[in-house]
Amino acid sequence: MDIEIFPYRIIGADTTEKLLNGIESLDDVKRTVIHGPRLPPDVPDLNPKYKDRREITVKGKPIELKIRVGRIFVELTSESAIKEVEKICDDVLPFGYDINTSRTEYIRKHKTVSDAIKYGVGEDNLPDELIGMTDQTRQLAENLDYIDYDEVE
Amino acid sequence: MAQYYPGTSKVSENRRHFADPEQDLEKLREISDEDIVKILGHRAPGEDYKSVHPPLDEMDEPEDIVREIVTPIDGAKAGDRVRYIQFADSMYFAPAQPYVRARSYMNRYRGIDTGTLSGRQVIERRERDLEKLSKELLETEFFDPARTGIRGKSVHGHSLRLDEDGIMFDMLRRQLMNKETGHVEMVKDQIGIPLDEPIDLGEPLDEEKLKDITTIYRVDGDAYKDDKDAVEVLHKIHVTRSQGGYCPE
Numbered sequence: 001m002d003i004e005i006f007p008y009r010i011i012g013a014d015t016t017e018k019l020l021n022g023i024e025s026l027d028d029v030k031r032t033v034i035h036g037p038r039l040p041p042d043v044p045d046l047n048p049k050y051k052d053r054r055e056i057t058v059k060g061k062p063i064e065l066k067i068r069v070g071r072i073f074v075e076l077t078s079e080s081a082i083k084e085v086e087k088i089c090d091d092v093l094p095f096g097y098d099i100n101t102s103r104t105e106y107i108r109k110h111k112t113v114s115d116a117i118k119y120g121v122g123e124d125n126l127p128d129e130l131i132g133m134t135d136q137t138r139q140l141a142e143n144l145d146y147i148d149y150d151e152v153e
Numbered sequence: 154m155a156q157y158y159p160g161t162s163k164v165s166e167n168r169r170h171f172a173d174p175e176q177d178l179e180k181l182r183e184i185s186d187e188d189i190v191k192i193l194g195h196r197a198p199g200e201d202y203k204s205v206h207p208p209l210d211e212m213d214e215p216e217d218i219v220r221e222i223v224t225p226i227d228g229a230k231a232g233d234r235v236r237y238i239q240f241a242d243s244m245y246f247a248p249a250q251p252y253v254r255a256r257s258y259m260n261r262y263r264g265i266d267t268g269t270l271s272g273r274q275v276i277e278r279r280e281r282d283l284e285k286l287s288k289e290l291l292e293t294e295f296f297d298p299a300r301t302g303i304r305g306k307s308v309h310g311h312s313l314r315l316d317e318d319g320i321m322f323d324m325l326r327r328q329l330m331n332k333e334t335g336h337v338e339m340v341k342d343q344i345g346i347p348l349d350e351p352i353d354l355g356e357p358l359d360e361e362k363l364k365d366i367t368t369i370y371r372v373d374g375d376a377y378k379d380d381k382d383a384v385e386v387l388h389k390i391h392v393t394r395s396q397g398g399y400c401p402e
Contacts (some may be wrong), residue, residue, distance in 0.1 A: 012317045040326065047351075050340065051330040070314065095317075 001079060003108040005072040005089060008096040014068035015092055016069045017056040019025035024059050026149070029074055033107055033133060036070035040074060063145045073106040108132030157256070160383030164375040168368045171249060171257040171295070178293035182355040189288050191352060192303055194342035195236045195280060202280050204232035222297065226264040228279020235266075238287045238308070239275040240301055241308040243321040246363040246374060247300040253368045262286055272311035273304065291354075294366055298328060298337035299357035305343035319357050328354065 011019070016034065023029055039053045055062045074085065082099060088096050100106075111131055119126040134144050157172040158165050167307045169200060170176050196202065202318045206212065209230050214220060242250045249257070254274040265286075266277040278286055291303075299319045302310065307353040310322035318330045320337065332339050338351040358366075370377035379386060 008314065010314050010322070011320075012298050017315055037322075048339075049331050049333050050326075068316070 001101070002080065002103065003082060003085065004098075004100040004103070004106045005074065005085070006073075006098040006100060007070070007089075007093050008071050008098075010067060010068045011093070012052055013056055013065050017058070019058070019069075019072065019088065019092045020058045021072060022092060023072070023085060026081055026084050026088075028077045028084075030077055031075040031107060031124065031133065033073040034067065034069045034071075037071065039065070040065050058084050058145075059147050059149075061145065075107055076077060077136050106120050138149045157260075159384075159386035160380045162370075162375045162380040162383070163365070164368055164370050165380055165383055167366055168253055168256075169281060171253050171368060172260050174261045175330075178289070180292050181358070182289065182298075184291050184352070184354070186284070186288065189284055189291065191348055192291075192342055193287060194282065194305070194340055194344055194346060195234075195238065195283075202228075202231065202233050205234050206232040208232050215300050215356060226282050227262060227274035227277060228282040231279075231281065233279040233281055235277050236280045236283050237275050237277045237305070238283060238290070239273055239308070240296075240305065241291070241304045241311050241321070242302075242361060243300040243311050243315065243367075244369060244371075245315050245321075246360070246365050246367045246369060246371070247321075248358075248363065249295050249301070250369050256293045257295075259323045264290055270308075273308040294298050297358045297363065299330075300363065302328060303343045305341070305345075307345065315393065341361065362372075 005019075020032065020034070023032055042053050052068065056065050057063070074087075076082070082101070086099060089099070109125065109131055115131065117127055130144070141148065155173070158168040160166075160168075171178075182202075184192075190196065190198045209225055209232070213253060225366050240249070240254065242248075242254075244250070251269045251272065252272040253268050254270045254276075258265055258274075260278055262276075262278070264278055264282060268275045276286070277283075281396060295301075300321055302308065302323055304320055304323070304325075304327070307323075307325050309324060313322040316330075320328065320330055325341060327341040327343070328337050328339055329351075330336075331351075334353075337354045339348065339354055340351045341347050364374055367374065370380070
């Protein structure tokens with residue numbers, strides 16, 4: 001099942017890092033999608049004290065955070081994990097949040113015509129676990145970070 | 154006695170507080186005259202005011218009783234250009250909001266033209282008077298560095314969720330949180346031209362203070378439906394306006 005975490009504020013890099021590490025540490029979490037407005041491109045002469053764009057580390061893997069996170073979609077293997085997600089959110093999001101479960105899926109699970117055009121059909125086809133993980137208008141590699149749990153301790 | 158706004162709630166009291174020119178506004182921060190000029194971006198600090206007509210004393214004006222009754226403001230006397238400042242107020246408990254601003258400006262200031270738009274309020278005045286007025290608006294309760302944006306253009310953001318540090322969304326990123334000091338600094342002028350030096354606007358007001366001085370009804374603050382008096386007056390206006398509108402005679 002999918003859930004949507006909807007924080008009452010748009011969260012920055014530090015909180016996103018904590019939240020993602022918390023969520024990814026749960027066994028019942030299968031996939032996570034972060035969603036929100038894009039951060040402005042890196043301006044080299046902007047004073048670092050104002051900067052929001054930085055690299056975050058999730059389960060030891062460095063990921064360049066390109067957006068300000070407004071929603072987090074999480075695919076869970078069991079409903080009981082929602083309580084654990086709530087516990088993490090209570091710690092990390094003191095300004096409040098909603099966990100929405102009303103939709104059957106927040107992360108798309110069906111292949112579309114666009115997927116077929118973009119990623120091809122047959123052997124080159126998009127693997128099932130990557131469907132819905134990417135923005136249709138962008139290249140897959142630009143906004144997907146894949147953490148291989150066989151390599152994570 | 155002037156009746157500025159109906160209602161018994163704290164929000165309605167605050168609306169009256171802003172709209173009543175007899176009530177003094179609390180001064181919350183200090184911004185220098187030079188910084189105000191930089192924020193407005195209409196002239197360089199120290200530069201003379203440009204004029205659009207000669208000083209009124211030197212002009213040969215036609216005989217007119219209104220000209221005798223009304224004392225011109227300083228900028229009009231000198232022939233200054235008309236310039237503006239514009240604010241966007243977040244709906245998350247910003248101290249002021251467009252209609253309250255319109256009412257207050259009309260009651261408090263002379264020689265102005267103000268316009269209410271969706272989520273922003275512009276005020277125009279002769280340049281030297283505008284600078285005085287801007288100083289008052291920025292230093293007093295009208296302004297909160299995080300929830301109020303000084304935005305000459307690209308005003309979008311008043312209804313969006315706030316950033317984690319409480320700053321309202323701004324696509325031009327004019328007001329930024331300095332992570333080292335916790336103060337909000339203005340790094341661009343009101344239309345988004347970068348400033349040489351950032352201008353310190355001070356610390357954002359805390360949530361309790363904002364809820365105390367806000368003029369915005371919200372379900373998670375003071376709900377409008379709970380303010381029976383205000384609802385009753387609105388209802389009365391609605392009914393009489395509809396009836397009068399349908400039968401203007």
